[in-house]
Amino acid sequence: MRNNMDKYIRAYAMPLGLVILAILLQLVFIKVPLFSGLNIKNILLETVSISLTALGLSYIMMSGEGDLSFAGMFSLLTVVFATVSNITNNFFLAFLSVAVLAVSVNLLIALLVTQLKFSSFIVSIAVMFMAFGVEKVFHQQTTLIQSPAIRSFSTIEFGLPLVVWLMGIAYLVSFFVITQTKFGFSLRIVGENKNAAIEAGINVNRMKITAYLVAGLLIALAASIESTRVGAIYQQGQFYMLPIFAACYLGSSMFVPGRINVIGTLFGALFMGVIQKFMNMINVQSDIVSIAQGVILIVSVGLVAFRNRSKIAQIKL
Amino acid sequence: MAGEVVARIRGVKKYFGATKALDGVDLDICANEVHAIVGANGAGKSTLMKTLAGEHVPDEGSFVYLDEDITGLVPLEIQKKGIQVVHQVLNIVESMSILENILLACPPTHGGVLNWKEGRAKVKETLDFIGIDFDLGKTAGLLSVSEQQFVILARALVNQPKVLVLDEPTSRIGWEETEKLFNVIRKLKAHGTTTVYISHRIEEIYQICDKISVFRDGKRIDTRATRDLPKDELVTMMLGKKIDAFFPKTQLEAGSEILKVTDLKYHDRINRVSFSVRHGEIVSIVGAVGAGKTEIINAIFGILKPEAGEILVNGQPVFPNHSPTKAIQHRIALVPEDRAAQGMIGNYPVKNNLTAINMKNISRNSLIDAKKENILAQELNDQLSVTPNDINYLIHMLSGGNQQKVVIGKWLADAYNLYLLDEVTAGVDIGAKTEIYGLLGELSKGGAGVILATSDIEEAIGLSDRIIILYNGRVVKEVDPKNTSKAEILSCIMGDEKIAQ
Numbered sequence: 001m002r003n004n005m006d007k008y009i010r011a012y013a014m015p016l017g018l019v020i021l022a023i024l025l026q027l028v029f030i031k032v033p034l035f036s037g038l039n040i041k042n043i044l045l046e047t048v049s050i051s052l053t054a055l056g057l058s059y060i061m062m063s064g065e066g067d068l069s070f071a072g073m074f075s076l077l078t079v080v081f082a083t084v085s086n087i088t089n090n091f092f093l094a095f096l097s098v099a100v101l102a103v104s105v106n107l108l109i110a111l112l113v114t115q116l117k118f119s120s121f122i123v124s125i126a127v128m129f130m131a132f133g134v135e136k137v138f139h140q141q142t143t144l145i146q147s148p149a150i151r152s153f154s155t156i157e158f159g160l161p162l163v164v165w166l167m168g169i170a171y172l173v174s175f176f177v178i179t180q181t182k183f184g185f186s187l188r189i190v191g192e193n194k195n196a197a198i199e200a201g202i203n204v205n206r207m208k209i210t211a212y213l214v215a216g217l218l219i220a221l222a223a224s225i226e227s228t229r230v231g232a233i234y235q236q237g238q239f240y241m242l243p244i245f246a247a248c249y250l251g252s253s254m255f256v257p258g259r260i261n262v263i264g265t266l267f268g269a270l271f272m273g274v275i276q277k278f279m280n281m282i283n284v285q286s287d288i289v290s291i292a293q294g295v296i297l298i299v300s301v302g303l304v305a306f307r308n309r310s311k312i313a314q315i316k317l
Numbered sequence: 318m319a320g321e322v323v324a325r326i327r328g329v330k331k332y333f334g335a336t337k338a339l340d341g342v343d344l345d346i347c348a349n350e351v352h353a354i355v356g357a358n359g360a361g362k363s364t365l366m367k368t369l370a371g372e373h374v375p376d377e378g379s380f381v382y383l384d385e386d387i388t389g390l391v392p393l394e395i396q397k398k399g400i401q402v403v404h405q406v407l408n409i410v411e412s413m414s415i416l417e418n419i420l421l422a423c424p425p426t427h428g429g430v431l432n433w434k435e436g437r438a439k440v441k442e443t444l445d446f447i448g449i450d451f452d453l454g455k456t457a458g459l460l461s462v463s464e465q466q467f468v469i470l471a472r473a474l475v476n477q478p479k480v481l482v483l484d485e486p487t488s489r490i491g492w493e494e495t496e497k498l499f500n501v502i503r504k505l506k507a508h509g510t511t512t513v514y515i516s517h518r519i520e521e522i523y524q525i526c527d528k529i530s531v532f533r534d535g536k537r538i539d540t541r542a543t544r545d546l547p548k549d550e551l552v553t554m555m556l557g558k559k560i561d562a563f564f565p566k567t568q569l570e571a572g573s574e575i576l577k578v579t580d581l582k583y584h585d586r587i588n589r590v591s592f593s594v595r596h597g598e599i600v601s602i603v604g605a606v607g608a609g610k611t612e613i614i615n616a617i618f619g620i621l622k623p624e625a626g627e628i629l630v631n632g633q634p635v636f637p638n639h640s641p642t643k644a645i646q647h648r649i650a651l652v653p654e655d656r657a658a659q660g661m662i663g664n665y666p667v668k669n670n671l672t673a674i675n676m677k678n679i680s681r682n683s684l685i686d687a688k689k690e691n692i693l694a695q696e697l698n699d700q701l702s703v704t705p706n707d708i709n710y711l712i713h714m715l716s717g718g719n720q721q722k723v724v725i726g727k728w729l730a731d732a733y734n735l736y737l738l739d740e741v742t743a744g745v746d747i748g749a750k751t752e753i754y755g756l757l758g759e760l761s762k763g764g765a766g767v768i769l770a771t772s773d774i775e776e777a778i779g780l781s782d783r784i785i786i787l788y789n790g791r792v793v794k795e796v797d798p799k800n801t802s803k804a805e806i807l808s809c810i811m812g813d814e815k816i817a818q
Contacts, residue, residue: 180430180431181429182426183429185417185424185431188413189421192411192413193408193411195408196408196410198392199422201391201422202422256456258412259412
């Protein structure tokens, strides 16, 4: 019984901490209405692209690889979305072009990683800088999305904004796929113990490639939503690198320490959203924001290491 | 005894570069038999097993299973046909539950959606068959190694294979578990499942196997019924030569006390353990898996920090602030239990593995002298007769016995006072074993003390001057191997208090 309690407390320490922290912030900064209805909606709206990209990254990490390309790709994709939508005035064409680009780049990375055994970390860093570079070559200044119809995409609401529903669906489907299907089970085995996966007859490379492709789709969706929400595009990706990483790592401190999981990533992303919103509201400078996010990332990695240490001690001796 | 032929291997050849791993192997595996595959390290046993599993496609030859040519099928297809291989390496997914681990390859699904309820029933059935009870939701990483071995066994049995291949299944489990495993094998035989049993432990093979196929240099030398093949003939066949003295007989007077352990305590793993070792003495520590052998060795080497107790090396206390670095300064050498994780630098050449702890001997002003390094490594390599005799060979490419020789060999460049050897002959073939035994004899002749932690009782009796028997972290008894029988030691290990007193 005590063990069970302990298990639940460990699993839900992170979301619990999140709620307590939010309440504390609200109490300290009593004048800032952090949790008004409007604000909650805004936080959700602003978190959509972070959480979708973090979900994509989670797929890649669950397959046992790492990725950094998303930061650069996010920037590039938003610019491509803005440009195509200005040319065609069509949301779906813009989304399609972004999706094709993101999926093909991720396919390329996946092939390099699985077929030629390149380090995913290094390849994705290279892709990140290349994407930043390509973006800067073509777009020195802010690109505005002209079409009001496209700009209003993120304001469509059914109780909650449509894009928040989309995010919810993406997470629900992912949760189901990862925990309840053979595909998800196999993907997790590949990430946890590659040799066991090979012995179990799982096609490791195919799993990894699929994870990259799903991630590509999710980042394309995230970048499109971000573009319509912001309207004026200028180097969107650079501020998202830290919160997206932090979301995944914070999430991995839930349940089994160090294991990336869908629910954890969602909580991690929401947590980062709340923190960011709060810092915006009390007018913290953006440099300080990134320092704070860095601290959160280190703390979350530290949490995993700390919890793993006790686990390792248990196993080894 | 033997039924019809289930699997027929004909003329299988497999090359790795210029090395012939399998050189035209013919082998028939029949229904309802327990078939032992024996051979020295590098004889081709593992390659043959990987061929059976579909992990290697033979360069030549055919593999026919139930009148169907299955040469070149991928592992999953071969598993589906009913051939399951349990590898020596336990590929447990540590963060997943026991249930998930057992159903790794074949989770029951309905339209791609997992059905754990059905899986749970299937797994329960298999575990009942094995005669073991697990809390299926428990994380597999928290299990002991011998429990993990049974998880892997259940993983293979859950699909009711017709042929089960076991590669060194007892190298990590204790005697009680071995008995349990043998019961499973007997039960499988009664149910018509053939077991192919690969092991270095000749005793076990004579206990459980009906037939023995002996391999040497990639060829099958002979297959015989177990009762028609005496042990010494088997050993001669395996090695291609006769071994005269298996255990070196070294009788010498023990010198002064080199190690004194008093009241050592570490949680419930080491419980008030005291003993001593003299110069020139070989002392064995025997006990079941989990009895505390490795913990004691690790405490002496400074890896594990005990709660209480004292360790004196040459009369000097090692606590406080004991550490492996200090242990080496006290001239203590360690050959750890887990060779791959602690004993060797896997992806490095033999050369570096031999010289890594001997940097002083091969460097001047903190700079490594490549010439000296090569000379030292070559000397040690020759002394140990590591095959192939190539100091630039990557250590993880060597066979288990040769790896172990290198791991021991790094301590031979300098004189050490005390050698701690933890399961030093696990997974090592009988030829290399004899060489290692000879080496231990040399070391003790040179005046060093040797502590041999082992689960091999014959080894303990044959080699040591004294045997310390552990049960649940306590020293139950200290015996003289000359006038103690194997059965006596065994019952002490099993915790039979009456005999112990």
